Amino acid sequence: MKAITPDYSLEYAKQLDHADEIAHLREEFIVPEGIIYMDGNSLGLMSKRAERTMFELVESWKTQTIEGWTQGERPWFFLPEALSDKMRALVGAEPGEVSITGSTSTNIHQLVATFYQPEGKRTKIMATELDFPTDIYALQSQLRLKGYDPDTNLVRVASRNGRIIEEDDIIAAMTDEIALILLPTVLYRSGQLLDIKRLTAEAHARGIIIGFDGCHSVGSIPHYFSEWDVDFALWCNYKYLNGGPGSVASLYVNKKHFGRTPGLTGWYSSNKSKQFDMDHSLTVEHTAGAYQIGTPHIFSIAPLIGALEIFELTSIEAIRTKSLHITKYMIQLIEHELEGLGFSVANPLEDERRCGHVSLEHDEAIRICKALKQNHIIPDYRAPNVVRLAPVALYTTYEDVWKTVQILKSIIVEKQYEGFDAKRGVVA
Incomplete structure (x- = not known):
């Protein structure tokens, strides 16, 4: 360049x-004719490949009916796992650590419900005062569900200038009262990229679980979640990944946490070989796939198939x-x-x-x-x-x-x- x-x-x-x-x-x-599009950090443009795969999935419903779950070029039952393999290269994840599921907000609830386990004096959750509101709403909700007052148990690291958050200030707030940290990879207003590697290491040195909201970074910058030993992460797929409005979201869970029962479970939390046994005892999937809850939204996933193909061209x-x-x-x-x-x-x-x-x-x-x-x-x-x-x-x-x-x-x-x-x- x-x-x-x-x-x-x-x-x-x-x-x-x-x-x-x-x-x-x-x-x-x-690209719409005569338009200069500068809002791809909110909603990415439609790609020709996304349009194609969206119509392919519509056609599969038309021609295969219920058999589309297990037959055809893209069996619906296995779509989240198939796409997870394509997604993991963008976030530096090991096999099984990524799941295509839910929305940003539901995935925050799912992961916080799993990893926020208050004990003794460790009862607080840390975020920042510049976080996107949905993160804060979800954290407040999870604190209330555990019987804690968000006013005293949600620590929001202050900004020195209203634009950025200093990593030193985040680290200084990592006291022995913090049970869980959820931070944005990138602040949505200013575009500041936090030092994910450093913050993860500092949290772990203090015995704190840490996760990241990657909505404003995945698809724009490289991530190395596994190498950095991040505990969990989540992101939407409709910004830099161009998966379409309301596209299904994604989450990452470090393999060291595999086998743990998610905080919120449903029949898609099950091991695939056991899912249709209709047993009331859940056999938890031994990958990030366990953090799925319900049936995947096939038409929401469809454009993402084509969208991710573009990232394989570079x-x-x-x-x-x-x-x-x-x-x-x-x-x-x-x-x-x-x-x-x-x-x-x-x-x-x-x-x-x-x-x-x-x-x-x-x-x-x-x-x-x-x-x-x-x-x-x-x-x-x-x-x-x-x-x-x-x-x-x-x-x-x-x-x-x-x-x-x-x-x-x-x-x-x-x-x-x-x-x-x-x-x-x-x-x-």
Whole structure:
């Protein structure tokens, strides 16, 4: 990848596109004509392969009826396990450690119900004050179910500046009262990437179970969950993995915990060979498959089959290389073109602390996002003042980035944003 130099021209952006080693992967996606899509950190674009496999699964129901569970090209009964094998390369997992199941929220409940086992003075759960709300809601719920007051037993590590969380502050909060830690791999507002390896080692040195919410990182950066000895993790598959709206989610459980009965069980927690015995004594599956609860949602899984095929055409390391390069390019353009226009870059600037989106703060963020959409650019707004822009490595071009920054400049200079109200939509 060509090094970034202080050249802010459109011609230079086109040169970067020409040098992009994974530029051909954009052809795998259905990019709406006339649109610059900068919201792939909320919902990835549909790929041609995802569309194909979605219709293939619809056809299998039509032609095979109930036999589709065990027959045909993609037997439904074994789909979660088949896809788990493809997924594990993206998170650095050993065989059996990944399960395609549930949603982000249900998987948090499942894993916390399993690994939060308060005993003695260890009764508290640790998170951060910048976590995505669903994580906090689930942790509060699990504390209540165990008879604890979330106001006193949920420790939320404070941010020093409202943007990032310092790893030193997280480690300092790892007291002997902490029974479980759940942290984001990446903070959803600022895009800060936490040091997963370091935090896992520090938690284990203190006898604390630790897990991670990887919704804003899986598919954008390499992970090495097994090598780092992470206890558990979970993530959605509709952002950087492009599995479609409401796509089935995923979870990871370290093999050292295999054989443990999950906190929430159902008939899909069973060993496959015993599942249809209809015995009231559960034979727990000896993999992360045990953390499934109910029947897999086949049509929710279907697009993910094709979506994951795209990741086999490259490597997660190549994706990360472009992601770092194109986000740095966007930040440099912003700093040059938007100076004095009220914008602040909220991302960490260091490569090792930055994930896949650029976080821009501005007092008029809501109205700016509305103006961007009128200019055929799809951004994302996050309260109270953040415009999130995601130049996704698989399908965003450097020319897209250049045009986005130029339009942002026009929106402010020409005061286009003043033509919109500051009322947030139901879905930000």
